[in-house]
Amino acid sequence: MRRRGRFPAAVSDRLGSVGGVTETTHPLDRAVALEPLGEGLLRGHTDDAWSNMVGPFGGITAATLLQAVLRHPERHGDPLALTINFAGPVAPGAFEVAVRPVRTNRSNQHWSLEMRQGEEVVTTATVLTALRRETWSDTEAGPPPVPAPEDLPRASAERSVRWVENYDMRFADGPMPEEGGEGAAESTTTMWIRDAAGRPVDHLALTAMCDSFYPRSFLRLARAVPAGTVTLTIHYLATAEEIAAQGSDFLLGAVHSHRFHGNYHDESARLWGRDGTLLATSNQLMYFKA
Amino acid sequence: MRRRGRFPAAVSDRLGSVGGVTETTHPLDRAVALEPLGEGLLRGHTDDAWSNMVGPFGGITAATLLQAVLRHPERHGDPLALTINFAGPVAPGAFEVAVRPVRTNRSNQHWSLEMRQGEEVVTTATVLTALRRETWSDTEAGPPPVPAPEDLPRASAERSVRWVENYDMRFADGPMPEEGGEGAAESTTTMWIRDAAGRPVDHLALTAMCDSFYPRSFLRLARAVPAGTVTLTIHYLATAEEIAAQGSDFLLGAVHSHRFHGNYHDESARLWGRDGTLLATSNQLMYFKA
Numbered sequence: 001m002r003r004r005g006r007f008p009a010a011v012s013d014r015l016g017s018v019g020g021v022t023e024t025t026h027p028l029d030r031a032v033a034l035e036p037l038g039e040g041l042l043r044g045h046t047d048d049a050w051s052n053m054v055g056p057f058g059g060i061t062a063a064t065l066l067q068a069v070l071r072h073p074e075r076h077g078d079p080l081a082l083t084i085n086f087a088g089p090v091a092p093g094a095f096e097v098a099v100r101p102v103r104t105n106r107s108n109q110h111w112s113l114e115m116r117q118g119e120e121v122v123t124t125a126t127v128l129t130a131l132r133r134e135t136w137s138d139t140e141a142g143p144p145p146v147p148a149p150e151d152l153p154r155a156s157a158e159r160s161v162r163w164v165e166n167y168d169m170r171f172a173d174g175p176m177p178e179e180g181g182e183g184a185a186e187s188t189t190t191m192w193i194r195d196a197a198g199r200p201v202d203h204l205a206l207t208a209m210c211d212s213f214y215p216r217s218f219l220r221l222a223r224a225v226p227a228g229t230v231t232l233t234i235h236y237l238a239t240a241e242e243i244a245a246q247g248s249d250f251l252l253g254a255v256h257s258h259r260f261h262g263n264y265h266d267e268s269a270r271l272w273g274r275d276g277t278l279l280a281t282s283n284q285l286m287y288f289k290a
Numbered sequence: 291m292r293r294r295g296r297f298p299a300a301v302s303d304r305l306g307s308v309g310g311v312t313e314t315t316h317p318l319d320r321a322v323a324l325e326p327l328g329e330g331l332l333r334g335h336t337d338d339a340w341s342n343m344v345g346p347f348g349g350i351t352a353a354t355l356l357q358a359v360l361r362h363p364e365r366h367g368d369p370l371a372l373t374i375n376f377a378g379p380v381a382p383g384a385f386e387v388a389v390r391p392v393r394t395n396r397s398n399q400h401w402s403l404e405m406r407q408g409e410e411v412v413t414t415a416t417v418l419t420a421l422r423r424e425t426w427s428d429t430e431a432g433p434p435p436v437p438a439p440e441d442l443p444r445a446s447a448e449r450s451v452r453w454v455e456n457y458d459m460r461f462a463d464g465p466m467p468e469e470g471g472e473g474a475a476e477s478t479t480t481m482w483i484r485d486a487a488g489r490p491v492d493h494l495a496l497t498a499m500c501d502s503f504y505p506r507s508f509l510r511l512a513r514a515v516p517a518g519t520v521t522l523t524i525h526y527l528a529t530a531e532e533i534a535a536q537g538s539d540f541l542l543g544a545v546h547s548h549r550f551h552g553n554y555h556d557e558s559a560r561l562w563g564r565d566g567t568l569l570a571t572s573n574q575l576m577y578f579k580a
Contacts (some may be wrong), residue, residue: 029532033497061498067577070432079374080520080521080554080575081520081521081575083373083416083521083523085371085400085416085418087393087395087400088393088395089391090548092395102377102404102411102414103298103378103411105377105379107379107553107577108520108577110375110377110411110414112414114392120393121392121393124392124400124402124416124500125416126373126415126416126521128375128376128521128575130520130553130554131556132551132552132553133552134551134552135550135552135553135578135579135580136511136550136552136553136580137549137550137551138510138549138550138551138552139548139549139550140476140547140548140549141548141549186360186430187430196539221426222430224487227551230370230398230418231370231371231373231416231418231525232419233373234522235521235556235573235575236550237548237551237554237556238551239452239551239552241394256430257430258429258430258431258560258568258571259421259427259428259429259430259527259568260425260426260427260428260429261425261427261428261429261527261528261529262423262424262425262427263397263420263422263423263425264370264420264422264424264527266525268558268571270510278548278549279560281548281556283416283523283525283571283573285371285525287371287397287398288425289425290425290426
């Protein structure tokens with residue numbers, strides 16, 4: 001499916017554009033749009049289409065920082081790893097991103113980033129990019145057996161957070177529990193996910209999807225407790241070509257927690273293409289109160 | 291078991307000390323020793339006891355950066371997460387560590403670090419520390435069933451890298467393969483590990499142990515290929531008290547890879563106390579050539 005906008009082209013032309021971002025731009029591309037302010041400094045704006053309980057969906061903030069690397073003139077190679085630390089809430093409005101290539105090696109490159117609002121650092125991140133060559137290859141972690149997405153109902157986007165409207169999610173296992181029902185014995189959720197508007201997957205979209213699982217505490221406790229990601233690490237295990245080959249088809253995601261203890265729990269996720277290609281792993285720590 | 295040195299106290303007193311680090315100091319404490327140079331800047335030295343194929347064992351570099359946070363006067367809480375990126379080889383000799391508390395919240399704190407040698411950044415890192423309170427708790431990932439360490443032989447330290455001599459490792463599954471033998475069908479290694487000199491485990495020792503598994507490519511290919519960690523993320527899932535309760539007893543580690551492809555593979559590890567407490571997860575990406 002081709003990327004499509006909310007308005008027909010004739011209407012969007014009249015709406016005009018700001019910095020190349022028109023009203024027909026896909027919500028993801030609109031949210032990660034960055035305007036250069038000077039060497040290693042960019043300005044962006046939060047986008048209401050990605051609103052979460054407090055501030056924007058963490059996945060879109062991660063994608064925005066990755067975009068600061070991807071559009072840097074000295075960038076060398078494709079994303080290999082990203083760690084983002086959510087230091088404080090991102091307020092609605094403008095933010096600045098400082099991006100710095102710390103070291104460039106022959107086959108990889110190390111980046112440091114900070115997102116700021118006024119005097120406050122709201123997120124820090126490190127990114128690795130790399131040039132890859134053919135090597136001996138093997139995938140040990142194949143996708144779990146699940147029904148095809150066409151055989152599963154689309155999950156309701158009625159979750160009081162707006163960002164989920166950007167996705168078509170279909171739960172094969174571990175759907176959002178009913179408030180006040182019985183908590184699940186295990187924290188596993190397995191779901192198909194694709195962009196609701198058919199935007200093809202790339203490193204930016206994959207990054208956001210790596211954070212698209214609802215908090216595991218909700219599943220175990222069968223209620224929405226205060227919860228938020230404090231740190232997220234993504235390892236990109238596929239090449240850009242393998243990611244692009246997924247087009248706008250569903251990806252399969254599986255997530256579980258190892259331990260809930262003392263205000264924090266982890267979440268460990270894997271994302272595969274429908275063709276079984278393991279695209280990425282994602283590991284995060286969430287704050288929770290229960 | 292109490293911490294013990296290589297020499298009786300009477301001998302060590304005569305040997306004297308440099309910056310509080312005596313010859314009887316445990317190799318881990320000696321390696322992570324840092325001398326303040328000014329605000330947010332420290333100096334350390336590589337230690338031959340931790341030599342790896344190229345430069346020092348990555349686990350000791352990670353512990354050294356964590357130590358820069360732990361001894362910072364503004365530190366607030368215990369380690370919650372650490373990501374370290376190995377940007378280039380650490381040369382034998384002195385290095386500087388720049389450590390900066392980026393943001394201090396009520397219950398957690400975000401840190402950015404760089405290790406430098408001359409003009410070169412050799413590692414970057416981010417660390418989160420946090421104050422924890424009692425919450426609803428559960429561990430889903432229990433230890434795999436393995437024989438007691440007393441029923442397993444101690445692995446040979448003859449691995450041409452000196453750092454392994456600091457550990458007593460006992461393989462329950464997936465030992466180092468014989469060079470030229472048949473590669474394993476799966477990348478899992480399960481092993482008991484403890485400090486060879488009986489130093490009790492703390493966040494520093496646990497950090498180093500999180501990187502103590504030999505490369506998964508060696509196991510799959512039954513040969514030592516060029517390999518090195520490029521990024522390592524540790525999530526500390528236990529409190530300082532739970533870690534201290536392990537004393538100098540064996541910890542159980544289990545590691546496996548999800549995918550080997552295009553010069554990189556991941557490694558996903560969990561470490562438990564002998565009492566079954568899940569202490570940490572560790573996820574890394576390794577460069578490899580095969």
